[in-house]
Amino acid sequence: MTLLHDVLDPVELTEAVGTGLIRTQRHPRLPFTIYHCTEARRYSGAWSPVTPAYRGLIVSSGGRIVARTVWAVLATGGSRDVLLEPLPDEFHVWARGVAERLTTEVDSRAAAVEAAYDELVAGLPAGWGRKKFALAAVRSPHRGELFQRLDGHDYRPGLWQRARPPVDVAVRGAGE
Structure with a gap:
């Protein structure tokens, strides 16, 4: 089980959400939060290693990463072990x-x-x-x-x- 705070810095996430670079969206029925890069980040060119990692990231209410895109992991030089962990x-x-x-x-x-x-x-x-x-x-x-x-x-x-x-x-x- 990979927890969000084990992979990405919670302080940087809070800053990115606070400045409007990342937005959160609640799943309509399930206890999931979906993270997205905002248009403001794209158009302003405000980029950090954190922002692409949240593109399409889905986290459970307990902080467990449920899904993340392959591209986000690769684009941030993320550990391929993190990416492979849920795979057989x-x-x-x-x-x-x-x-x-x-x-x-x-x-x-x-x-x-x-x-x-x-x-x-x-x-x-x-x-x-x-x-x-x-x-x-x-x-x-x-x-x-x-x-x-x-x-x-x-x-x-x-x-x-x-x-x-x-x-x-x-x-x-x-x-x-």
């Missing part, structure tokens, strides 16, 4: 393999963003401004991440949101 042992090797493939995919995409950013900035004239940057970035498939990088925001959570295992890997399961 025969799924651990399969799940670790999927996690490693997704991590490699996100790392590769992040490297491509960094390379595109370095190339774009190197090609700009001295004293360039946001307008010159925008004119060059709009042609890139990484334009969203390039602007986040320019503004000093972490673009990796967005990369994690788009990372998915191939359908055949998700459907086949561990035994195949």
Whole structure:
């Protein structure tokens, strides 16, 4: 049984809820609290290691984590042991393999963003401004991440949101 306070800092949770970065929602019939990142967090770019961990997190009234998304664990560098804990042992090797493939995919995409950013900035004239940057970035498939990088925001959570295992890997399961 994984308790919320064993995995995530309750002080940081209280601060995130108090500042409107995380919202809670009570399940209509069951004794569960569902945590979500708010639109305010997304639009303001206010990001911390805590906020993505609460995306879709479901906690019982006793503080036990009932469900959490795979992406939240991976995006926060969370312990894959925490993620695997509720799974039967025969799924651990399969799940670790999927996690490693997704991590490699996100790392590769992040490297491509960094390379595109370095190339774009190197090609700009001295004293360039946001307008010159925008004119060059709009042609890139990484334009969203390039602007986040320019503004000093972490673009990796967005990369994690788009990372998915191939359908055949998700459907086949561990035994195949």
